[in-house]
Amino acid sequence: MLFKEASRSSTAKQSDFQPTELERHVVDYVDCSKRFYEVSRDFSKQYAHIYSARLNTFRNILGAAIHKKWSNKYKILKLCELREKHTLCVIVGTLFKLQELKPSILKELSDQLEIIPQPARTHFVHDADSLVLEDELQRIKLVGECIDVHQVVTGVVCAVLGSENEDGIFTVKDVCWPGCNIQKPLPTLNSDRYVVLMSGLNLASKSADHIFSLHLLLEWLSGMSGTAEYQEEISKVVRVIVAGGVFASHSNESSLNETDVISAAESVDAFSTAVSAVAPLDLMPGCKDPTGIMLPQKPFHYCLFPKAIEYKSFNRVSNPYECDIGGFLCLGTSGEPVKDIMRYSKLDSHLEILKKTLQWRHLAPTCPDTVPCTPCIDTDPFTIYNCPAIYFSGDSNEFATELYEGEDGQRVRLVCVPDFCNTKTVALINLANLECYSMMFA
Known part of the structure; x- marks a missing residue:
């Protein structure tokens, strides 16, 4: 595109005016x-595949991040490999938030099910929200002050350092995010x-x-x-x-x-x-x-x-x-x-x-x-x-x-x-x- 501009000195006459062209x-x-x-675009497939693909991709990404943050001090285990209670280890998985106010198809069908209708909401955060970490086979509840349930969302893949107690709850001591590439x-x-x-x-x-x-x-x-x-x-x-x-x-x-x-x-x-x-x-x-x-x-x-x-x-x-x-x-x-x-x-x-x-x-x-x-x-x-x-x-x-x-x-x-x-x-x-x-x- 050419831009036509007009410029002339204060002493120039009108007849001396010459347009100048500028190129984009x-x-x-x-x-x-x-x-x-x-x-x-195959809608016959289940959505579990995208979570599996995401977890596999981020396992490779988090491997280097875990080594950089914690060196080789702790074993990296899958949820099915958790055996010893109160032993520090690292597990990699996808965060899932259990949210009381999250929209549900059951609530949308409240008239038929005789449930008290829920008020319309645009924000679904509640103090009782909690986190679980899941992989392809299992999930485990997370607790700990170093991971704030209100600062994360469902679908984020991370590595958590901590240990499992007798109740099957994983206490998080530290978190490793994938980080900027x-x-x-x-x-x-x-x-x-x-x-x-x-x-x-x-x-x-x-x-x-x-x-x-x-x-x-x-x-x-x-x-x-x-x-x-x-x-x-x-x-x-x-x-x-x-x-x-x-x-x-x-x-x-x-x-x-x-x-x-x-x-x-x-x-x-x-x-x-x-x-x-x-x-x-x-x-x-x-x-x-x-x-x-x-x-x-x-x-x-x-x-x-x-x-x-x-x-x-x-x-x-x-x-x-x-x-x-x-x-x-x-x-x-x-x-x-x-x-x-x-x-x-x-x-x-x-x-x-x-x-x-x-x-x-x-x-x-x-x-x-x-x-x-x-x-x-x-x-x-x-x-x-x-x-x-x-x-x-x-x-x-x-x-x-x-x-x-x-x-x-x-x-x-x-x-x-x-x-x-x-x-x-x-x-x-x-x-x-x-x-x-x-x-x-x-």
Whole structure:
């Protein structure tokens, strides 16, 4: 895309005015989401397979972490190998939370079963919640102050150091998490390069309050606003990623129906076309968008974008989504896993949850327990195999960011991408130094 800029000295005449053209800067791009696209869609299989695949994967990962933390002081046993009481050992397994307030099909059928109806809830934490650790064959109850039941969720794989007592309860003395993976060296850029992250366009919304802000955004991306120097900065935006909520998101789901979503297809296509004409665009679906609700979500169907698909710069991508932008690995979701973790724990900060999932090395540990996903068989696609440079979550209530620094020198820019419909805000990340800031269009 060419940006036309006008600049002249104070002494120049109007006839001396000559427009200058600026080219959009380009960086190498690779879509790394193959494991999300090719996930098994065989719904005749049970969900136990994904837990087995997850546990097998993390047994290998935790082997090195256990050796680093505890050396070879303690035996690593499976639950079926626990024999001696009060003998310190290490066991590896998947955490499962027993939660009194967790939704149940029995409660949903309370009328037929003559059970007192349960009040509608959005948060399912109770003081009586407890933890068990399970593997392929058995499970054992966990107790101990070093593992807080309200700071973890079902589906996290970890190693626990402790001993079993006469009652068959395992007292935890210490915990070893998988931890953030080793990060490949980040490239050094000679000049600024920007990635724009946004979420929650809500183009099917009956309210048009944010449409003017979207037009301002398009003018800004197109280089049609600001001074010549400012336009030159805008030419350094190398990619735009929309993290879900394109048609609708959690903020307006109660007021929409199918007709609203279908009628918004033309507006979504027009917006995608306008952005793709000036910059590369990656469009991720969200849980309220017209695509399958189960994670990993497949890209939008191409029939929804008869105009935008004419541009090579337009990419329909999966949710979760992983890509390499100029040597910087970018990974994120449209926000469903983060919101679900908030519902089933006392973690109330999106940023804190992003850090936790890096520590757990898993994008969506509550899949398939409380987040719908396809019954994967051989592998768990939500495992974070490579440490990203940019890690984001969409559909947040507000913009938030932090630079996470790992024990082995990892530097990860965490970004909570706000709902654009409500905040009129996008996030900008400078690849040259991983700095991040917000920009409001109001």
